[in-house]
Amino acid sequence: MAEAHQAVAFQFTITPEGIDLQLSYQALNQIYLSGVRSWKKRVSRMRNSVIKGVYPASPSSWLFVVIAILATMSDKVYVLSHAESDIQGSVTQCVIYLAQGQTMVSALVFSTLLWLSLILTLRFCLKLLLSYHRWMFEQHGRVSTTTKVWVTLLRLLSGRKPLLYSYQTSLPHLPVPAIKDTLTRYLESVRPLLTGPEFERMSELANQFESTLGNRLQRYLKLKALWATNYVSDWWEEYIYLRSRSPIMVNSNYYGMDFLYVTPTAVQAARAGNTITALLLYRRKVNREELKPVRNILSVVLSCERMFNTTRTPGDETDVLQHWQDSEFVAVYHRGRFFRLWVYRAGRLLCPREIEFQIQRILDDPSPPQPGEDKLGALTAGDRIPWSQMRKQYFSSGVNKRSLDAIERAAFFVTLDDEEQGMKGDDPAGNLDRYAKSLLHGKCYDRWFDKSFSIVIYKNGKNGLNAEHSWADAPTVAHLWEYTLATDAFQLGYTEDGHCKGEVDRSLPHPQRLLWDIPTEVQTQVTSSLAVATALADNVDCHVFPFREFGKGRIKKLRISPDAFIQISLQLAYYRDRGGFCLTYEASMTRLFREGRTETVRSCSNESCPTGVNNDECSEQCRRLFRLAAEKHQNLYRLAMTGAGIDRHLFCLYVVSKYLGVDSPFLKEVLSEPWRLSTSQTPIQQMELFDLKNHPDFISLGGGFGPVADDGYGVSYIIVGEDMINFHVSSKYSCSDTDSHRFGVQISQALQDILALLTPETKTASSNSKGPAQTQSKKLL
Structure with missing residues (x-):
């Protein structure tokens, strides 16, 4: 337990001669450096909040406005100063100084209000520009004059380099389409799939819905659109994803693969070291808001807020997404054991070679799984209600809570798989199919499907990921994975013998085994959840x-x-x-x-x-x-x-009807179509x-x-x-x-x-x- 001793900053004993105090300066120094890193992050967040809060202006523009206003008042200040030299009374001088001070304060207040007004005006103009979408409907190579003017104005307002979330407050709200337009487009979409009598029946249902219940539901939906920033997203996340009680494995989670032809290294620990480092470098960019939010002239804002340090916790009726501000460790699974791997030391991100060293320690660890530990992950692969009940009853206190917290609060989850995957071999096509199934569901217990995403590192160095769907959609995860693969292969790289680059501090504390006390009732439920998950996986x-x-x-x-x-x-x-x-x-x-x-x-x-x-x-x-x-x-x-789609509008109308306690045969039939x-x-x-x-x-x-x-x-x-x-x-x-x-x-x-x-x-x-x-x-x- 050498790591436990290193974590102690001071020790003291009481003797007849008094108190014997012993300080560990190394531990105190690590605490100090860790605190410095934490405060740097806070200052960076505050700075970014100010910068994106005044976008498309800049904080320095405030000083320019103040100087300009003071320059216009220089004549008045000069007159007061000249009058002061002609008047000898000290009381009069104090009055003049007070008048000058009031003038300066008034100038600062006026300048600040003027500056804020200019920011609001610029932001309103930017919002109007971002609300223009006709350019998307123009033919390739035939750009209208209106679009050319729009591009010019947008570039002028967006000239300053934006942060990741600079455009958030300037983006327009999703509009609620006219109910007649949505129904017309819906009927047009199903026309080739229905016979003549079926289409006539559906048209009659649509017309009846529009003339009776539809307009009432539409009014409630428009009221929500005025109040909420997006009238779809919160309901979509809750009712499509979080309220589902069936397994999220296969049904909701999706996967991403490695390169097709290349595996940068065959050393499992080395590939894990570079992959984990690349992911944490991406997280640093997210925290510092250094990712570009603009792609060409599109305002493309990634849903990065909940990418790391996030988990989906089960509930009886609905799940909840939990996000923590930061995490300095990742959770690792290998051969039935769970580990907490610290990736920072004294506020410093470990280099790839050090992470490889720590991963190799896990691979070399001969300790067996604790009773009930090896297949515990199956709880996240089965139905949600049993997992919720087990979590509340057996994981809400004691050693189980501490270990579960370590997994759920981790930056992400890592599985060191003991299988080999990839295209190469005697059966390339079949190997790719098995590779996909492994990433989609694995053995149904060697992934933690509740985490925002889990990384899988295979024995032969191949990797991949499995992502939970509720917090964001695939393009967000694809952006992360592109950066990870490119950084791993082209920036971090490997030595000639396939190991990560860098030096190792061999005094690093060992990865921490997570301890569990799994009662028989939980083991029984693990077996049941695994049976459900295995049947689902075997059917894919x-x-x-x-x-x-x-x-x-x-x-x-x-x-x-x-x-x-x-x-x-x-x-x-x-x-x-x-x-x-x-x-x-x-x-x-x-x-x-x-x-x-x-x-x-x-x-x-x-x-x-x-x-x-x-x-x-x-x-x-x-x-x-x-x-x-x-x-x-x-x-x-x-x-x-x-914003003129069909299905999200109809979905929200259906949600409103359920809140009002009314049934619509039309909406019920539309949303049940496979x-x-x-x-x-x-x-x-x-x-x-x-x-x-x-x-x-x-x-x-x-x-x-x-x-x-x-x-x-x-x-x-x-x-x-x-x-x-x-x-x-x-x-x-x-x-x-x-x-x-x-x-x-x-x-x-x-x-x-x-x-x-x-x-x-x-x-x-x-x-x-x-x-x-x-x-x-x-x-x-």
């Missing part, structure tokens, strides 16, 4: 495959949005796989608004699934229809991003971090999620560089109509068939009279 069919035939480079040459191209290809793949079209979910972001999260793009439209084209019609007609479908998809995406094809694109947001020209093998695999519907598919994709698209497909084995591998083949074929259709015939094309493009047009149908 994951398939990950890189599509290498072409990428966004060839698609953009056709003057088509790559996302629209992929989404329509997914529609074709699903039609071939299941013999029809389905309600399709595509996630889009509403970051143009304050506290914006996601909106649904209903990708399946009348244009994307035409039924009136015959096999004998020419390929030119098919190309024209495809371009119409692509333009329609882009317009739907723009509407969703600019999303049999749920899709999401993982965007690469920091291309500057990856030099694919000089390092072409450092390609991101992206990440994925579990299926949303029992009889549907979950599809995630990431467009990498110019020539590759990585797909993640999931479904459930229990449904005989779905097969992730079969659907992956359909996706690949659909992409190639549509490209063949859209690619004009060249001189090297076949001399067939119909031509390959026309042949493909028949295949599509």
Whole structure:
């Protein structure tokens, strides 16, 4: 227990001669340095609060205004000073000095009020500028004069370098769409999926809802929009995520993967050392607000506040997100044991080599798990109510509470997995599938699914993460993971023998084993929760495959949005796989608004699934229809991003109806419709971090999620560089109509068939009279 002795700052004993006081100057110095770090962080937060509080002005502009006002009053001050020299009475001099002081105070007060008024005016102007979204609907290469003026004014107001949250107060609130517009767009979205009588019935339900209950619910929703910063986000977080009582593993949590072809080191402890360091460097940037909130001319604010030091705690009716201001340690799991690993010492972040040294100590620790400890994490993988009851009854005091606090208050959770994962081996395709399943659910007890995110470091040096969904959406975590992978590989680096760089202070205290007292009742519930989680995990069919035939480079040459191209290809793949079209979910972001999260793009439209084209019609007609479908998809995406989506509005109307205790057959039916094809694109947001020209093998695999519907598919994709698209497909084995591998083949074929259709015939094309493009047009149908 050497670490315990080092933690003691002083000791004293009482003897007949008096008190014998012994001070540990090393420990006192560490306490002092730790306190200095804490105060530096407080001062930095206060400084950032002032800077972002006056944005788009600067604190120094106050001094400029004061000097300008005092300069205009210099004549009056001169007259008072000249009068003082002509008057001899001391009382009169005091009166003059008092008058001068009052003048100075008045000038300061007036200058400050004027400065604050200017800030409010600038902020109001910035908010008006950020409320302009028509630029999104203009054709590529055809920028209107209004948009050009808007860009100029926005750059003038945003000229000063902003902090991460500088734009928060200037972002517009998410508008509440007109109920008539939402219902019209909804009916348009379901038209290709319903028969004539079904559509007439749904139209009647919508009209009845609009004329009766709809307007009443809309008034309450508008009242909330006036009061709240975002009328959707709090309800979305609570009712979609936190109130769910089913397991969050697979159903809610998602995963992110390592590089496809490269593993920077095969040393597990070294990869953990660099990964943990990179994550903590990112946290430092978040705390200092050094991340850029602006991407091109978009105000893109990341939801970083709850990224670290955050956990989801279970409840009987609803879970709660708990966030702590700071944490100087991470929680580590290895072979059934939990550890607390301090990553700061005396206010200094340990270097990667020191963290590797500490991780290796954990790997070399031969101590066995305590009774009931090894599979304790299964409580976070099963149903929420049993976990809530166990937590309140057995983890609210004593040693269990202290150990649970160490996990929940940790910056993040780390699993040192004893398996090897990755693409390489005799079965590359199968290995990728197993890699995805491992990150999605693992063994169901070797992850802590409640943490904001958990890092997994495999035995062969591969890594990945599993993220809890309620606190933020995938693009926020993807931004973190991009930075982590790039910093690990290109900035921190490794020595020739695969170890982290830096020197080691071997006097570091050992990582602390967390102690538990797990009674039989908890062990019984662990077994039950593990059975639920294992059944859920075993039912997930994951398939990950890189599509290498072409990428966004060839698609953009056709003057088509790559996302629209992929989404329509997914529609074709699903039609071939299941013999029809389905309600399709595509996630889009509403970051143009304050506290914006996601909106649904209903990708399946009348244009994307035409039924009136015959096999004998020419390929030119098919190309024209495809371009119409692509333009329609882009317009739907723009509407969703600019606050004119369908599903979040209908969801909030449903919540209001529940609060009022009234039922709506229309809303009930809409919200019960299954999303049999749920899709999401993982965007690469920091291309500057990856030099694919000089390092072409450092390609991101992206990440994925579990299926949303029992009889549907979950599809995630990431467009990498110019020539590759990585797909993640999931479904459930229990449904005989779905097969992730079969659907992956359909996706690949659909992409190639549509490209063949859209690619004009060249001189090297076949001399067939119909031509390959026309042949493909028949295949599509």
